[in-house]
Amino acid sequence: MGPAMGLTWTRVPPPAFARLGQEGWPLADYLLREVEGPLTLHQQRDHARRCAALRALMESSLRPRVAHQSLRRFDNVLAQLPRLAPKRALVPEDAPPGPDAACLEPMAHPADPDQAAIIGVIDHAIPFAHPLLTTATGHSRVAAVWMMDGPARDRRPDIPFGQELRGTMIDALRRAGDEDAPYRACGLLDPGGDMALARAASHGAAVATIAAGQAPGDPAGRAHPVIGVSLPRFALADTSGSLGALFIKAAVIFVISRARMLAREMSQRAGRRVRPPLVVNLSLGVTGGAQDGSGMIARLQDAIAGAVQPDLGPVHFVLPTGNACQDRLNGQLQAGEWIHWQILPDDPTPSAIEIWAPPGGQIPRLSLRPPGGEDLPIPLEKPGMVRLADRQGPEVARAVLQHRGQNSGYCLTLIVPPTLPSAQGEPWAPAGLWSLTLSEGSASPCRLAIGRDDRLPGTGGRGRQSRLVEAGYDARDVSGRWQGADPVPPGTIIRRNGTVNSYATGRLQIRVGSTMAHPAGAVAHWSGLLADGAAGDVTAPSERSASLAGMAVPGMRGAGLGRLSGTSLSAPQMTRWLAARLAAGQRFDGRADLATHRGSGDTVVHDLGLPDLPWRSGLGG
Template sequence: MTALAMAILSAFQGLLDDPAGLLSEGSANPLDRDWENADPDDPAWEFLSPQALPDPGTGCIIGVIDDAIPFVHQRFTLPGNLSRTASVWLQDARFRSDRGGDLPSGAEWRGAELSELLARAATGDLPGEDAIYRLTGAVDLAHPAIPSGAFETGHGAAVATLAAGFDPADSRARNHPLIAVCLPPRITADSSGVLAPLPILTGILFIITRARRLCRFIERQGGLPHGSVRLPVVINVSLGLTAGPRDGSTLIERFMDAVSARQADDLGPVRFVLPSGNHRQDRLRARLRPGQQIGWRLPPGDTTFNAIEIWGPPQDHAPRGDLQITLTAPGRAPATTALTLPWQYSVLSDPDGRPLARAYYTPHRLRDGRWRDGIVAIALPTCPERLREPFAPPGEWRIQIAEGAPDGLYDLSAQRDAVIRGFRRGALQSWFHDPAYRNCDARGFPILTDAQNGGDPLAIRTDTVNTYATGDWPLRGGSAYRRNERATVPTALLNDTQPGDCLAPVDQAENNACMIVRGRDSGSFALSSGTSLAAPQLARWMALQLSQGKVLDSRAAIRRLAESQSARHAPTPVVDFPARFPEF
């Protein structure tokens, strides 16, 4: 635990230093951070109005980390223009020098302040919700970052309202306050997603810290003994990656497992829900043995980098450069790495000496103390944005595990290369090409598993799950068709070939792949799809179970409860919670 704590502090400091340029100018906290900052006594800084406080015995906090969460949406309010959003952290907003002294960046707004702004909007003093987003810094068109908070429909709006949105008149609404974290737009704009771990990790820390303080605030307001209010917390993170070790050893996974396994004295259980992913059929996973090779196809016209990760079998000794790979670009001679020290890299160049790709040596330590060799290969864009810039030739590259590598299976995964709607396009997904991999059967129906594929394909569908979601505790949510309650075709598979621990209906049917979701403004709606929408439905369901006193002390216990409430629980239970538009 000490090593994990030090790694988390290092990650937090990493966001403070902002080495990747994630934050806009004026967002970073220039002050000496007060890590033990106690909430001020100013009534305007209260978490919630007295009429909006949850019941200490039946409440459950819902945390959401996403892009552009509409925190004053009507579904996050109670009658009388009272906010149910207890706290929101806008990580990329201009820093508030009078608030949030313990935050590395951005602005925090609390429920009492938001209720006041909602009341002003109701009387016409502020011209609607959009004015609130501008006043709080959620929308700042002077910032150089993409103003995703101004998008009429966005990922965060759909996810947050599914996870924590209630009709204001719903008797359950008051017992489910929202703590929200809006990520910097540069995170969502990055087509690979590799910039997200640090802001997500700090977002988790924020939610847990504010949940503790909210419990103490409820005690003070109700005259209750210190430590007597211990509300449970469910945190939804509808984000993910397609490349990674998939062994539960990343910092985010270790932290989520540690938080879930430890019962704090001053807070209820903390549970996490993540999407299983949407890349089952995209040929982003492969398994090779030493000497085997597979095609890696880079599409023409791609203005972004393409990356793959190779992870070797566990070893009992420290890394010593046992893993080497051979890359062959179209029309070029094979080039083999010669890596010996962590974070060394090899450069693959064309005959004129211009770089085409790099391979980094990235071994890491497992939770049981063993090691895994790893290599990350990054190819340049196939379409440079400026004349005379080097570029990677499009077409089929070849990747081979060198003959001298230790025996065993080597996991390959291509990193995702896509952005959500509203952000700059130009990213085109690379994939593995394997002649033994079949997309459809003789009837034209999609092949859904490696067993159905037959033969011995190197490209696989198994273990295509979101690489944030391979720890021991978080619930992995897959999406199902509402018509037949089967897992959707794109839903990624776990290592045991299941499409998640639980499913939630998202798409209407195979030929109607969408569901109605809420937009940024109250009353607006959009159509969307994917396991990002299944996860918040499961988070909402789990919050309701915890508020009823259900004991969810393991992933298996959560699944058993879902099976007991599901009409269909074989092989994967479907939790059909009505979180949709009642008017449709």
């Protein structure tokens, strides 16, 4: 089943809204297909087995309370997997048990376990057999990888779908002169599958090699074993994150589980207890969601980073600030104000905007006006869902009111159906300028956050991004240059401050913004900004200059290079930098401490400068 299935506007009964819990992104309930009639006995057995596998993974890595909450939120998606995932990724009941393989061959283990740091990478289409992820002896440095939408070949007690490979298994599949042999042997290049690894390049290839790639002859590579999770395409095709966040959560838990397994293996070889540090890179992001650290990804990563992990040293999570600074997806609306919301034509996906009331328990009160229509007040007095219809009767939008997170106030989400319906009779919305008006006397100021709805290359997504439109807003200054942080006072409803990736709003996550190599340290105009206008906790160059975007990054195979751009490439530079320092024995107490260790006594955002990579990045010179 292709990713388009998860992008269809469907009529879902109101009770479905509650199943993802208070923190659930409401759009997920509209994207998930309902099971037609009761589950068959076979479907019930499969569902119970997947839940048991996920429970085993979570309980082996997390505290019981966190594990229980994680499983409860993931349960609905597990139930829908037969409708979302390719059939080949679902572990059949009669699959043989998976081998209890070692993580790494002896020659691939760190030469000195006390001078090592594990690198975790969560992305899509990670080429785990890439030469830059091998040692001088040709052994894999990838200790474990979970290909979530890969064909299931065996059954493991803690893998509910997809395929896991360990380093020793990857080595056994290699064939001289054939880089694709491991992928072919695993069925990842079979016709009818995702075929992401058959492409010349991928987002995951760039991120993984920047974070952990080393020339095979460089002995430093052995100090950094790699654990990867390749997320399923169907979860990333919907860039709003409504489904992806749940798979990311499972990926984080897998990385912790296998890092602990590798640490125990290292301890056994050393004949003493070894607790290597771990740096996890997540170069993905969304624009909707809580900005106070109460989202599910931020809370999970903060809980892991803030606790002592069995078998592991310090755990750090590195995320990009995002690329949405100039996309007009963020704003602050006062009571009595209104703003246009432009929804594009020929969009086969829903569009969504969140209205976040300030903490304090007041419900935001507003009305929505379709193009050429009349104001439609939103009659929600308590959490729930309501359908909005015009005088002619057709449904034009749905509104969902939630009290989301721990620190946030009420969030009202408006979801508008596609402007290009998938079939005759399906709900559709007119393209053009819609209007949002915050009523006089309503809770304010309210934060506006439009959900991401663009197209991620290689995933088959088909969305067209909506945006805010305000007559007095200028994206460029009088000289024609892009504007950076908001002035004080801002003077407009649309804001650039606060455009940070919503996954990266935790207390302990390291947030990385993008800069240009020329002039050195100049912040890229699209790089997401924190609430105070800062470019991140750290910045790193991902662009050569304002006139030449991007940097050279490895493709799927050998010496092939491509060119990519964005904060997704800045974050793994920080991951690489931090892993090297941790392996050398340095320790970091928090974000502010990072600036000190880079040679500064203040907390001003510093740029890492040109990266030291085993290929020519195209940033220097």
